[in-house]
Each structure stands twice: as C-alpha cells, then as structure tokens.
Amino acid sequence: xxxxxxxxxxxxxxxxxxxxxxxxxxxxxxxxxxxxxxxxxxxxxxxxxxxxxxxxxxxxxxxxxxxxxxxxxxxxxxxxxxxxxxxxxxxxxxxxxxxxxxxxxxxxxxxxxxxxxxxxxxxxxxxxxxxxxxxxxxxxxxxxxxxxxxxxxxxxxxxxxxxxxxxxxxxxxxxxxxxxxxxxxxxxxxxxxxxxxxxxxxxxxxxxxxxxxxxxxxxxxxxxxxxxxxxxxxxxxxxxxxxxxxxxxxxxxxxxxxxxxxxxxxxxxxxxxxxxxxxxxxxxxxxxxxxx
Amino acid sequence: xxxxxxxxxxxxxxxxxxxxxxxxxxxxxxxxxxxxxxxxxxxxxxxxxxxxxxxxxxxxxxxxxxxxxxxxxxxxxxxxxxxxxxxxxxxxxxxxxxxxxxxxxxxxxxxxxxxxxxxxxxxxxxxxxxxxxxxxxxxxxxxxxxxxxxxxxxxxxxxxxxxxxxxxxxxxxxxxxxxxxxxxxxxxxxxxxxxxxxxxxxxxxxxxxxxxxxxxxxxxxxxxxxxxxxxxxxxxxxxxxxxxxxxxxxxxxxxxxxxxxxxxxxxxxxxxxxxxxxxxxxxxx
Numbered sequence: 001x002x003x004x005x006x007x008x009x010x011x012x013x014x015x016x017x018x019x020x021x022x023x024x025x026x027x028x029x030x031x032x033x034x035x036x037x038x039x040x041x042x043x044x045x046x047x048x049x050x051x052x053x054x055x056x057x058x059x060x061x062x063x064x065x066x067x068x069x070x071x072x073x074x075x076x077x078x079x080x081x082x083x084x085x086x087x088x089x090x091x092x093x094x095x096x097x098x099x100x101x102x103x104x105x106x107x108x109x110x111x112x113x114x115x116x117x118x119x120x121x122x123x124x125x126x127x128x129x130x131x132x133x134x135x136x137x138x139x140x141x142x143x144x145x146x147x148x149x150x151x152x153x154x155x156x157x158x159x160x161x162x163x164x165x166x167x168x169x170x171x172x173x174x175x176x177x178x179x180x181x182x183x184x185x186x187x188x189x190x191x192x193x194x195x196x197x198x199x200x201x202x203x204x205x206x207x208x209x210x211x212x213x214x215x216x217x218x219x220x221x222x223x224x225x226x227x228x229x230x231x232x233x234x235x236x237x238x239x240x241x242x243x244x245x246x247x248x249x250x251x252x253x254x255x256x257x258x259x260x261x262x263x264x265x266x267x268x269x270x271x272x273x274x275x276x277x278x279x280x281x282x283x284x285x286x287x288x289x290x291x292x
Numbered sequence: 293x294x295x296x297x298x299x300x301x302x303x304x305x306x307x308x309x310x311x312x313x314x315x316x317x318x319x320x321x322x323x324x325x326x327x328x329x330x331x332x333x334x335x336x337x338x339x340x341x342x343x344x345x346x347x348x349x350x351x352x353x354x355x356x357x358x359x360x361x362x363x364x365x366x367x368x369x370x371x372x373x374x375x376x377x378x379x380x381x382x383x384x385x386x387x388x389x390x391x392x393x394x395x396x397x398x399x400x401x402x403x404x405x406x407x408x409x410x411x412x413x414x415x416x417x418x419x420x421x422x423x424x425x426x427x428x429x430x431x432x433x434x435x436x437x438x439x440x441x442x443x444x445x446x447x448x449x450x451x452x453x454x455x456x457x458x459x460x461x462x463x464x465x466x467x468x469x470x471x472x473x474x475x476x477x478x479x480x481x482x483x484x485x486x487x488x489x490x491x492x493x494x495x496x497x498x499x500x501x502x503x504x505x506x507x508x509x510x511x512x513x514x515x516x517x518x519x520x521x522x523x524x525x526x527x528x529x530x531x532x533x534x535x536x537x538x539x540x541x542x543x544x545x546x547x548x549x550x551x552x553x554x555x556x557x558x559x560x561x562x563x564x565x566x567x568x569x570x571x572x573x574x575x576x577x
Contacts, residue, residue: 001401003480009401017394017412025412028424101325104325107329111509111557128348171572219420244512247426
C-alpha cells in the first residue's frame with residue numbers, strides 16, 4: 001500500500017532502526033576498531049595493529065577457546081536433541097499424566113539459568129550433593145565432578161542439555177503434528193513396526209524440524225555464559241572457559257579492552273557463520289509448514 | 293491436537309511409540325525433571341544442623357521456613373524483585389510499542405529503502421548481546437549510565453525478533469482493513485495501535501510473555517551493567533547468596549532459588565499454551 005505521506009514509514013521505523021543500529025551494528029565496528037589498541041581502561045589506549053589477534057593466536061588461547069566452545073555445544077546439541085526427540089515421540093499421547101510430564105520437562109527451559117546452575121551445583125556438591133552421594137554408593141570415585149578438569153565441561157553440558165531438552169521436545173512435538181496421519185496409518189496397515197515407521201516415515205518428514213532445533217540450540221549453547229560464571233568461573237585449569245566467559249574475563253578481570261574486543265570480533269564472525277546456517281534451516285522449516 | 297475416538301483411532305498407534313515404552317519414558321522423565329525441583333524445595337525447608345546431619349533425608353526434620361527468613365535478611369528481596377519486574381516489564385512493553393509500527397511499515401507500506409530497513413532487522417536477528425557488550429559497556433561507562441535502569445532497558449527496547457514476528461503476522465492481515473480505516477478518517481497511528489494491533493494480538497501476547505520471562509531470568513546483562521546495589525536484579529542477588537561468606541549454606545541458596553523460580557513457574561502454569569506455542573514456532577512462520 002502507498003503510505004499517506006512519504007515520511008510516515010520512516011517515522012514508524014525510526015525508533016526501532018536507531019536502537020538496533022546503535023546497540024547491535026555500530027558496536028561490531030567499534031569492537032573491530034578497539035581491537036587494534038592496547039588499553040587497560042586506566043592509561044591512554046595505544047595503537048598496536050593486529051597484535052591482540054597475534055597474541056591470542058600465538059598462545060593458542062583462541063583455538064583452545066573456540067574448540068572448547070564447539071565441543072561443549074556439540075555435547076549440548078546432541079544431548080538435548082536426542083532426549084528431546086525421544087521424549088516427544090514417547091510423550092505425544094493424550095492424558096493428563098503425559099501433559100504434566102511434558103510441562104515439567106519444558107518448565108526447566110522457562111526458569112532462569114541461575115536457578116538451574118545453583119540447583120545442579122547443590123545436587124553435585126562434593127560432600128553432600130544428592131547425585132555425588134548416589135555416584136559414591138554406585139562405586140564411582142569421590143572427587144567432585146565440577147572440580148575435575150576432565151569432567152567439568154561435560155558435566156556443564158549435561159546441565160545445559162537438562163535445561164534445553166524441553167525446548168527441543170516442544171519443537172519436535174509441533175513437528176510431529178505436521179506429519180500426515182494417513183501416511184503412518186498406511187505404513188502400519190502394511191505391517192511396518194514402530195521402528196520401521198519411525199525410520200521410513202516420521203524421521204524423513206521431521207528432518208527440517210531437526211535442522212531447525214539443531215541450529216537454534218547450537219547458537220544458544222555457543223553463547224553460554226551464565227552457567228559457567230555461576231558454577232566454575234572457567235576453572236578448573238581453564239577447562240570450562242567458554243567464548244563469552246573468556247571475553248568477560250579479559251575485560252572485567254584482566255582489564256584488557258583490546259583483547260576482549262578482538263575476541264568479540266572473532267566470536268561475532270563465528271556466530272555469523274553459524275547464523276547463516278540457522279537462517280537456511282528456518283526457511284526450510286517455514287516452507288514446509290506453509291506447505292503442510 | 294484433536295484426537296478422534298472413532299474405531300479408526302486404534303490404528304492411530306501408527307504414530308505413537310508402543311505403550312510400554314511411553315510409560316517407561318514418562319517415569320524416567322518424571323524422575324529426571326521433577327526430583328531436582330523436589331530436592332530444591334525439600335532442602336529449602338531444612339535447618340543447618342539437619343542438613344549437615346542428614347543431607348540425603350527426603351523430609352526436613354524439623355520442617356522449618358527459617359531459610360526463607362535468612363534470604364529476606366540477607367538481601368532486600370522485595371526491592372530486587374521490583375527492580376527485576378520493572379526492568380522486564382519495561383523492556384517487554386517497549387518492544388511491543390516499537391515493533392508494532394515498525395512491523396506495520398515493513399509489512400504494509402511500499403516505500404524506497406524498505407528492503408534495506410528489513411535487512412537491518414534481519415541482520416540484528418543474528419547478533420546477540422554477548423557479542424556487543426564490550427563496546428556498549430564502554431559507551432555506558434563514558435556516559436555514566438552504569439548502575440542505572442537505562443543501561444538495563446534501553447539496549448533491548450527495540451527487538452529485531454519482535455519486529456520480524458510482528459511483520460510476519462501483519463502480512464496476513466488484508467489491505468482492505470487498513471483501507472477501510474483510512475476511509476473512515478483514522479490516522480496512521482490509530483490504524484497501527486487500534487486497528488491492526490488488536491488483530492495480531494496473539495503474536496503480541498506471545499512476544500510480551502517470552503520477552504518478559506527472558507529478561508526476568510537474565511543474568512548476563514545485569515551482571516555486566518551493574519556494579520552495586522542500586523539496580524541489582526533478583527537473579528544476581530540469588531547468585532550472590534552462594535558467593536557470600538565462607539561455607540555454602542545450601543538450604544538458604546535453595547530458598548533463594550525457590551523465590552526466584554516460583555513467579556516464572558506460576559506465569560508458565562497460567563500461560564502455558566501461549567509460551568509453548570510461541571517457542572514451538574507457531575509465531576515464527
């Protein structure tokens with residue numbers, strides 16, 4: 001439609017565009033600029049060219065943080081997706097009990113990361129935690145899991161998967177609604193058993209949903225911060241230092257604005273490449289839903 | 293999800309997992325997701341001696357709400373809660389107030405530069421606050437806005453996702469409705485807020501709820517933008533319960549956790565359909 005006056009659309013868009021540009025687009029440029037300086041917030045900034053990037057690469061820090069974050073994300077995505085899909089398939093039934101269980105699983109996604117992190121810290125507490133005690137009864141070693149450099153990161157991933165499973169489950173449940181019943185009934189009448197029906201009918205039709213869940217979870221877990229800050233602060237021995245926490249540490253604990261900015265720029269680059277994957281998956285899912 | 297009760301419904305097993313498997317999964321899921329909540333509540337009603345002597349006992353002896361009193365004396369719960377609700381409410385309200393005209397312009401009006409404007413919104417969908425907080429923090433520090441409500445609300449007052457979702461919803465509103473309103477002499481602002489706004493109400497309600505819950509829960513941004521008590525939010529206060537003093541007193545931390553989580557869980561119980569629908573993408577496509 002034609003606007004009544006040429007300035008109308010811009011007046012309607014101005015507040016939104018101004019805020020988005022100031023807080024989401026300009027900062028990327030500013031970070032790129034600041035990353036060329038060495039600055040401790042106290043003395044004057046000093047131009048150092050690409051030294052911040054060089055230092056991060058030379059000490060292996062950048063690669064470590066990136067691989068650690070990817071590894072964590074892979075565990076979270078794999079865990080939350082498989083349990084979310086399993087629960088969606090199993091709990092897609094009428095009845096109050098199933099509705100209640102579905103709501104319980106999803107509620108973990110609704111509450112704060114702070115609450116989830118603190119709750120699991122207590123469950124995993126080395127002395128009196130419920131899970132630690134049970135593990136000890138089962139004969140596992142008594143070292144606290146979050147204090148062990150080998151276990152801390154996988155345990156954080158399990159906590160995150162616990163929180164995000166409900167999200168994956170709800171999206172998969174919506175995906176299951178889109179599968180034509182007739183197709184499954186036909187397969188059942190042809191004598192296909194549950195597993196064969198899943199493999200040959202349900203899963204192929206659920207793939208766009210799965211891609212959507214996977215990319216969304218990947219982006220979410222790539223931005224993980226709260227759970228690290230609350231449980232381990234990046235320790236023990238840097239084993240849980242994920243990307244956003246590393247940026248936070250550089251600026252607020254080490255007062256290195258340049259390094260923090262350089263890390264932000266790389267982080268943005270990685271997210272951007274992940275996000276293009278994400279947009280593709282969203283489009284595929286959207287077109288499937290419109291077709292359905 | 294309609295389920296017909298006709299004889300054919302028997303074949304509907306085609307879609308579902310076998311009953312035995314479903315029951316087992318329900319039990320396991322119930323255990324894995326409900327026991328932690330239960331444990332949080334049980335722990336929060338224990339006393340310190342009881343917690344030390346019988347950390348695994350499933351019943352508090354004596355049953356004592358003392359931990360909640362300790363939370364109230366350790367931090368100004370009411371003030372933190374009020375700050376959090378004001379912040380999250382202001383963000384959610386601003387997002388809707390701004391997304392509606394922006395989404396209307398993008399969905400309904402033809403003008404030069406529309407593709408560019410929409411491109412900016414789409415690009416911002418991909419940029420999380422975690423990638424921009426360093427420059428924004430430095431900017432706010434220079435403006436002396438750290439520890440103010442402005443630093444918590446302003447960066448989120450416009451939402452790329454919200455604008456996108458409102459635009460998508462408005463695409464399916466017929467032009468005739470807008471044209472009829474124009475003929476009746478309604479101003480563009482009346483059309484945006486009084487005519488098309490109510491039509492896309494489900495989208496707006498979902499947006500309001502999701503945004504409110506997200507920012508009520510948020511830990512990252514308030515942590516970065518506050519250094520003292522002035523505008524501290526509840527998640528920060530609860531996280532501080534664990535950091536205070538020597539020796540973690542988990543019954544107090546769990547009481548704080550319950551205080552933090554119950555409002556969100558209550559909201560979830562009231563608006564479950566809206567929340568799950570918006571998350572499962574009912575509004576995304």
